[in-house]
Amino acid sequence: MSSKILLFVLLIVMLISGCGQSQSVSIDKKSYQDKTDSAQTNTTKVFETVPKGFRVVIVGSGNPKTEVGRGAPSTLVQFKDKYFLVDSGANTTSTLLKLGLQAEKITNMLFTHQHVDHNGDFWNLFIDGWQGPTGRRSLNLIGPQVQELYDTTVNFFRTDLEYRAGLGWPKDGILTNVNINDFTEDKYNFELDGVNITSIPVPHxxxxxxxxxxxxxxxxxxxxxxxxxxxFASFAKSAEILVFDGMLTSDF
Ligand SMILES: [Zn+2]
Structure with a gap:
C-alpha cells in the first residue's frame, strides 16, 4: 500500500542503476511529470545493460484498489545479472515485460507479507515464468506463509500444471526444484546469488x-x-536506497 506522496519518492528511486547515484527528491508537479515522461521513454532500455552493483526498479506502487496505469506493490532488486523480486501485486508480470524483463528470468521471489495487493499477480508470474521451452527451471520462494502460498497454488492448478508439463516442459521450477524458505522466526540471514540478505519482522x-x-x-x-x-529504523540505517511502503488515503 502506498500514498500519492510516496509515488514521488518511488519514481525517483526507480531506474537507479547502481547505488550511490541517488538523486535529490523534489516534490513538485513539473518535476514529477518530467520524471514520469523520462521513465516512460526509457522503459524498454532498463534491462539492456547489466549493472556492476545494485539496480532497483519500482514495478508497482499502487493502493489496494486497482488503478489504471499503476500496478500494485512490487519491487525488483537486481544485483549484477541476478534478480530478487519483492512482492508481486497486480500487473507485476506485464509491467516487467514492458520494462524488458521476462517472467522466466525471475528465480528469486520474496514476499513481505501475504496481502492480496502484494501477491495478486503471483499465480501468473509463477506459471507464466515456468511454461515454455525457455522457462524458469529453478525457483526460490522466500518469506512468511510462502509454503502455504505454494501448496495452495500447486494444489489448485495441479491438473493444469500436469497438462502443461505433458507438452514436454520439465517440471523443474514449478513442481520440482523449488526451494521454499518459509519465515517463522524473528530474524533471517542468508546468502543468495552473491547477496547477503537479512530480514526482520515489522508491524502490520x-x-x-x-x-x-x-x-x-x-x-x-x-x-x-x-x-x-x-x-526498522536501525535495520535500514545507512542503506543507499530505501523503498518504504506506506499508505495515506482519505477513504480509509
Ligand atoms: Zn498489507
Whole structure:
C-alpha cells in the first residue's frame, strides 16, 4: 500500500542503476511529470545493460484498489545479472515485460507479507515464468506463509500444471526444484546469488518482514507495509536506497 506522496519518492528511486547515484527528491508537479515522461521513454532500455552493483526498479506502487496505469506493490532488486523480486501485486508480470524483463528470468521471489495487493499477480508470474521451452527451471520462494502460498497454488492448478508439463516442459521450477524458505522466526540471514540478505519482522496486521540486501559495501532496504518501528529504523540505517511502503488515503 502506498500514498500519492510516496509515488514521488518511488519514481525517483526507480531506474537507479547502481547505488550511490541517488538523486535529490523534489516534490513538485513539473518535476514529477518530467520524471514520469523520462521513465516512460526509457522503459524498454532498463534491462539492456547489466549493472556492476545494485539496480532497483519500482514495478508497482499502487493502493489496494486497482488503478489504471499503476500496478500494485512490487519491487525488483537486481544485483549484477541476478534478480530478487519483492512482492508481486497486480500487473507485476506485464509491467516487467514492458520494462524488458521476462517472467522466466525471475528465480528469486520474496514476499513481505501475504496481502492480496502484494501477491495478486503471483499465480501468473509463477506459471507464466515456468511454461515454455525457455522457462524458469529453478525457483526460490522466500518469506512468511510462502509454503502455504505454494501448496495452495500447486494444489489448485495441479491438473493444469500436469497438462502443461505433458507438452514436454520439465517440471523443474514449478513442481520440482523449488526451494521454499518459509519465515517463522524473528530474524533471517542468508546468502543468495552473491547477496547477503537479512530480514526482520515489522508491524502490520499479518506476519510481515522487511528485507535488507547487502553486497559490495552497498545496501538496499525494502519494507513491507508498516507503521513506525524503532527496529526498522536501525535495520535500514545507512542503506543507499530505501523503498518504504506506506499508505495515506482519505477513504480509509
Ligand atoms: Zn498489507
Amino acid at each position: 496486521t499479518v506476519p510481515t518482514y522487511a528485507y535488507r540486501f547487502d553486497a559490495k559495501g552497498k545496501s538496499v532496504v525494502v519494507s513491507g507495509d508498516l507503521t513506525y518501528s524503532a527496529n
